[in-house]
Amino acid sequence: MRDFYDDVTFRTNVVARKASLGLQHGLERFAVTPEQWSVLNVVDQKAPISQRHVAELVEKDAPTVNRIMDVLVRKNLLEKAVDKKDRRITLLSLSMEGKQKVQLIRNVVEETCSHFYRGISDTELGVYLNVLARIENNLE
Structure with a gap:
């Protein structure tokens, strides 16, 4: 059983690394890193949003998100x-240029992801996502 767990862990790490590199490659033309994209994506979906809330949603610490x-x-x-109600809170939103760039980036990210998941049904991806969530829960 140990060899099986080792194989699952190794393959998971390899796939995560390749996916990250694939996404990074797709984002290079926009001069945006995957970490920057995660922040832009959250801000696009939730703006105006506090820096603390962004950090929670992208699962990064506050100093990293601040940088x-x-x-x-x-x-x-x-x-x-x-924030007009609490001056201690800084709210983030996309600039006009950011809105335009996010749409272009989103198209590339969707294209990249469709390549990653080619030949895999939505049902299979749903099962995979469920398994990943359970593993993540076990890690917490």
Whole structure:
């Protein structure tokens, strides 16, 4: 059984690394990393959103998200605003340039993912997602 668990763990790591590299390759033309994309994607879906909430959703610590956010602001993709109700909170939203770039990136990400999952049915992906969620739950 140990060899089976070793094989599952090894294959999982290999696939995760290849998927990350594939996504990174697709994002290179936009000068955006997968980590930056995860922040842009969340902000696009939830804006205006606090930095703390972004960190929770992308499962990264606050200092990491702060660095990513600063880079994205310098690239004119994100805008920061102080929350009118609580001045301690910084709210993030996409800039006009960010909105345009996110749509282009989303198309590439969807194309990349459809390549990753070619020949796999939605039902199979659902089972896979369920198994991954259970493994993640066991890890917590």
